[in-house]
Amino acid sequence: MNVSILAVLIIAFLAGIGGVVDEWEVHQPIIACTLVGVALGHPLVGVTLGASLQLITLGWMNIGTVVGPDPALAAVVTAWWVAGPAHLPVALGVILALPLAWVGQWITRGMRQLIIPVVNQADQAAAVGNLRRINHLQLLCAGLQGLRTLLPAALLMLLPAAWLQTGYQTLPDVLRGGFRVAAGMLVVVSFALVINTMATRQLWPFFFLGFALATDQHLSLIALGIIGVGLAVLYLGWHGNSGAGPTTGAATPTSATDDDLDRELDDL
Amino acid sequence: MTTTKQPLTLTLGDQLRIFGRSGLEQAAWNYPRLQNLGFCYIMIPAIQRLYADRTAQAAAATRHLTSFNTMPYMQSLITGVTLSLEEQRANGHPVSDDEINAVKVGMMGSLAGVADPVWWGTWRPILSAFAASLALSGLGILGPIVFFVGWNVVRLGFRWWAQRWGYRRGVQIVEDLSRGILQKLTLGASIVGMFIMGALVPRWTRISLKPVLVTAHHATYDLQALLDQLLPGLLPLGLTLGCVWLLRRHVKPFWLLLGILGLSILGYWGGLFK
Structure with a gap:
């Protein structure tokens, strides 16, 4: 068990880095939950939770200077609760991911402030041409990002499994059933978030075409x-030939939505 | 330096090291200056190759610690262009600090604007939804593997190609980009994204209604079956459009998530959903 706990903590560390650098995407629930499931000896439970959670988090994104809800902490901790000793049901894991994502978002924002003194030290290092120190400071920051998820995850993993089990048993039927319904329905928020980043008047028909065909x-x-x-290739071909030219035709709609998007994201 | 000077160039090894470092670009993300330390960190192999004395190195490092922020994968293209500028400067061409910074700042905003909808708005949602559907339809661990490999092969391929292209073309890239190729690509990606989102709505939202209607002649109708006859996925469609409408009115996503949760509990309690 000790080895699996260590493995989960390492996964939490990597997910913490991944959630900020957004490169290898190991913090996405479909990867992070699966890895935790494998570490705990229940890979299929991990995959099932990860895939269910992925559908809910796929619209969460960091764009520009805006921090989205954080899937890293949510994925690692709920996977521990579902595939670990507490054995909570997948639907409850999906619901518990929401408050965790909110906590993770606040920690991420806090970290972006907390890291400022480290960045200021890089200025001093640059002033004297100490490049090696800049390297070290950058790696230190990466480590801090890992701790951003590792520490709260470790804290939550200290909760005794028996408490979680009792908590689940004492949930009224209405809530248990309601959570199960919600786990299937929450995906619409992610779909809406993604649609909202792209939708313009000229693109809505493609949404409805997709909807109709998928039924x-x-x-x-x-x-x-x-x-x-x-459809995209056909549309671009038609658009390029009939418009005043590729630049004016294609550039205007996207840049207009980007402005809208930025404005909306600033409000999040 | 009395002999004819060999022009300074970056070796393939330098370029690979810079490429490797780009994977940590956002690690030092901070509020006033955003990705500044990350960009400087990526440039360090080039600074070491191009500038021999410590004062020149210090100047170069300081110049790349000014505030910077773009979509992380587009940073590779900007890095490529910056590398070519730094190389010219090191070889004695008159390239000023301001010019280098102006190129970086000029590219970062417009590139992020076209790249965010492609990577975060289209490719990640589609690939991860596809992987999740593989996982949930019984293929298990294949889902995560498809996502991990699919995402990273495309991402690393793009980063390397973009860095090479930027380095070879230099500032001429700005002209190439002004022809609107990227905008066209973004439009195309957005079309595919909208289409697939439309397809995911009825496929992956699970709502089923409980009520059964009984007519005066004792014929029973399942409400969900009736709706499905009309158009499957009608309820998910309505909910999704409602959420988009609320997002456009600046309702925060967390309130939407809470609202759906409340709606589910109420609906289950009232016997509307099963």
């Missing part, structure tokens, strides 16, 4: 993807 269960997701790409 035919014979079409797989790959087939739908092929149709989507085909």
Whole structure:
């Protein structure tokens, strides 16, 4: 068990870095929950939670200077609760991820302030041409980002499994059933977030085409993807030939939405 | 330096080291100056290669610690252009601090604007939804593997190609980009993204209604079956459009999540959902 706990903490550390640098994407629930599941000897439980949670978090993003809800802490801790000794059901894990994501978001914001003195030291190092010190400071920052998830995760993992179990047992039926319903329904918020980053008047028809075609269960997701790409290629070809030129035609709608998007994200 | 000077160039090893470092670009993300330390950290192999004396190194490091922020993968393109500028400067061309900074600042905003919707708005949601659907349809661990490999092969390939392209073309890149290729790409990606989001709404939202209607002639109708006959996925569609409408009115995502949670509990309690 001690080895698995150590493994979970390492995963938490890597997810903490991943959630800020946004490179390898190991902090995405489908990866992080799976890894925690593997570490605890229940890979399939981890995958199931990860995939269910992924559908809810796929619209959470860090854009510009805005910090989105944090999937890293939510994925690692709920996976520990679901695949670990507490054995909570997947639907409850999905619901518990929401407050954790909110906490993680605040810690991420705090870290961006906390790190300022380290960055100021880099100025001093640069002034005297000490490049090696700049390297070390950058790596130190990466380490701090890892601790951003590792420390709160470790704290939450100290909660005795028996408490969580009793907590779950004492939940009224209404809440248990309601959580199960919510776990299937919360995905619409992510869909809405993604749509909101892209939607312009000219793009809405493609949304409804996708919707209508997907109600035919014979079409797989790959087939739908092929149709989507085909439509995009056709549209761009038509758009380029009929417009005043590729630059003016294609640039205006996207730049207009970017402004809207920035304004909206500033308010989050 | 009395003999004819060999022009200073970055070796392939330098470029690979810079490419490797770019994976930590955002680690020192901080509020006033954003990705400044990250950018400087990435440039260090180049600074060491191009400037021999310590004062020149100090000047170069200081110049790359000014505030900077872009979409992280687009940083590779900007790094490439910056590398070519630094190389010219080290070889005695008149390139000022201000010019280098102006190129960085000029590219970072516009590139982030076209790249954010492609990477975070289209590619990640589509790939991760596809991976999740593989995982939930019984293929288990294959889902996460598809996501991890698919994402990182594309990301690393893009970063390396962008850095090379930027380094080779230098500031001429700005002209290439002004032809609107990237905008076109973004439009195309947004079309695919909107289409797939439309497809995911009925496929991956699980809502089923409980009430059964009984007519005067004792014929029973399942409300959900009736709705499905009309159009499957009608409720998810309504909920999604409602959420988009609220987002446009500056309702924060967390309130939407809480609202859906409340709606689910109330609906279950009232016997509307099963």
